[in-house]
Amino acid sequence: MSSFQLNLNPLKEPLGFIKVLEWIASIFAFATCGGFKGKTEFQVTCPSTNVPDNKTITATFGYPFRLNEASFQAPAGNVCGVVWKNYVLIGDYSSSAQFYVTFAVFVFLYCIAALLLYVGYTNLYRDSRKLPMADFVVTLVATFLWLVSTSAWAKALTDIKIATGHNIVQELMPCNQQGVTCHFGSVTSMGSLNVSVIFGFLNMILWGGNAWFVYKETSLHSPSNTSTSHSQGGVPPPAGI
Numbered sequence: 001m002s003s004f005q006l007n008l009n010p011l012k013e014p015l016g017f018i019k020v021l022e023w024i025a026s027i028f029a030f031a032t033c034g035g036f037k038g039k040t041e042f043q044v045t046c047p048s049t050n051v052p053d054n055k056t057i058t059a060t061f062g063y064p065f066r067l068n069e070a071s072f073q074a075p076a077g078n079v080c081g082v083v084w085k086n087y088v089l090i091g092d093y094s095s096s097a098q099f100y101v102t103f104a105v106f107v108f109l110y111c112i113a114a115l116l117l118y119v120g121y122t123n124l125y126r127d128s129r130k131l132p133m134a135d136f137v138v139t140l141v142a143t144f145l146w147l148v149s150t151s152a153w154a155k156a157l158t159d160i161k162i163a164t165g166h167n168i169v170q171e172l173m174p175c176n177q178q179g180v181t182c183h184f185g186s187v188t189s190m191g192s193l194n195v196s197v198i199f200g201f202l203n204m205i206l207w208g209g210n211a212w213f214v215y216k217e218t219s220l221h222s223p224s225n226t227s228t229s230h231s232q233g234g235v236p237p238p239a240g241i
Contacts (some may be wrong), residue, residue: 004120004121004232005120005121005122005123006020007119008119009122010118010122010167011115011118011119014206014210014213015118015210015213015217016066016099016115016118016119017210018206018210018213019111019114019115019118020025020111021051021112021113021206022107022111022113022203022206022207022210023108023115025199025202025203025206026077026105026107026108026111026203027099027108028195028196029100029104029107029200029203030100030101030104030105030108030196031051031102031103031108032192032193032195032196032199033063033192033193033196034101034103035063035102035152035192035200036062036063036181036190036192036221037060037062037063037188038060038062038135038164038187038188038189038190039058039059039060039061039062039187039188040058040059040089040165040168040182040185040186040188041056041057041058041059041183041185041186041188042056042057042087042169042182042183042185043055043056043057043185044056044079044080044123044174044175044180044181044182045058045154045180045181045182045183046078046079046080046081046169046179046180047178047180049216050125054168054183055074055075055076055079055080056075056185057073057074057079057084058072058073058134059071059072059073059088059089059164059168060073061089061164063097063101064093064094064097064101065092065097065156065160066092066093066094067089067090067091067092067093067122067140067160067163068088068089068090068091068092069088070088070089071084071085071086071087071088072084072085072087072088080164080174080177080179080180082174082177082180084174087172088167089162089163089164090163090171091159091163091191093156093160094157096149096152096153097153097156098153099149099153099201100149100150100153100196100200100219101150101194102153103116103145103146104149104200104203107142107146107203110138110142111217114135116143117131118230125217127219128206129218129219132217132218132219133215133218133219133220135214136214136215136217136218136220139207139210139211139214140211142207143204143207143211144210146200146201146203146204147204149200150197150200150201150203150204153196153197154197154199154200157190157194157197159231160193161190163188164187165184168184169184171182172230175226199238230241
């Protein structure tokens with residue numbers, strides 16, 4: 001195996017430059033999703049002959065978005081005779097969220113390894129037949145998995161917005177009791193989660209576009225030296241009959 005020799009020229013070419021963009025985009029993808037924390041809240045008015053007193057009920061949720069484990073919290077524990085901690089949000093979206101974040105982390109690590117190969121072992125990469133082919137296969141698989149993981153996460157995000165939005169007032173049984181009035185308050189902005197979906201599809205475009213430049217490094221695009229020498233007369237063609 002050849003020794004490490006730093007060569008930054010590949011970073012000036014599309015092969016290396018796009019890999020840097022993929023590395024940066026993968027960071028934004030898992031950071032904007034995996035670091036999210038939010039809450040949803042609504043106000044409850046209990047039946048009373050006096051002036052109505054509104055109490056705020058809150059449910060905190062975040063990555064990996066197991067909403068069915070996010071219980072409601074009341075300021076006094078009991079409000080309107082209801083133990084709110086016994087009630088939770090609806091849905092478990094951890095599979096889609098974790099698949100998306102885990103894949104983004106693996107891509108992040110692969111980009112580091114690929115960049116190290118490009119700039120440290122440039123000759124080894126370009127003289128080898130197996131390394132560019134393996135890189136090409138990984139690029140195609142990554143493009144497909146970005147499409148799958150981002151699409152699944154985008155669908156899960158849509159469901160999360162519904163499950164934490166104004167529909168919770170209609171879903172909760174205590175809010176349907178006679179005399180108890182619930183008004184939806186607010187939910188934390190999910191702008192960062194929207195950004196995570198955007199970066200997911202951006203990653204898919206980057207990897208799909210980079211497939212062409214990786215393909216150009218493979219023997220599928222560039223014939224081997226052996227084949228070239230044969231075609232140039234290294235082995236004479238058979239004589240005609």
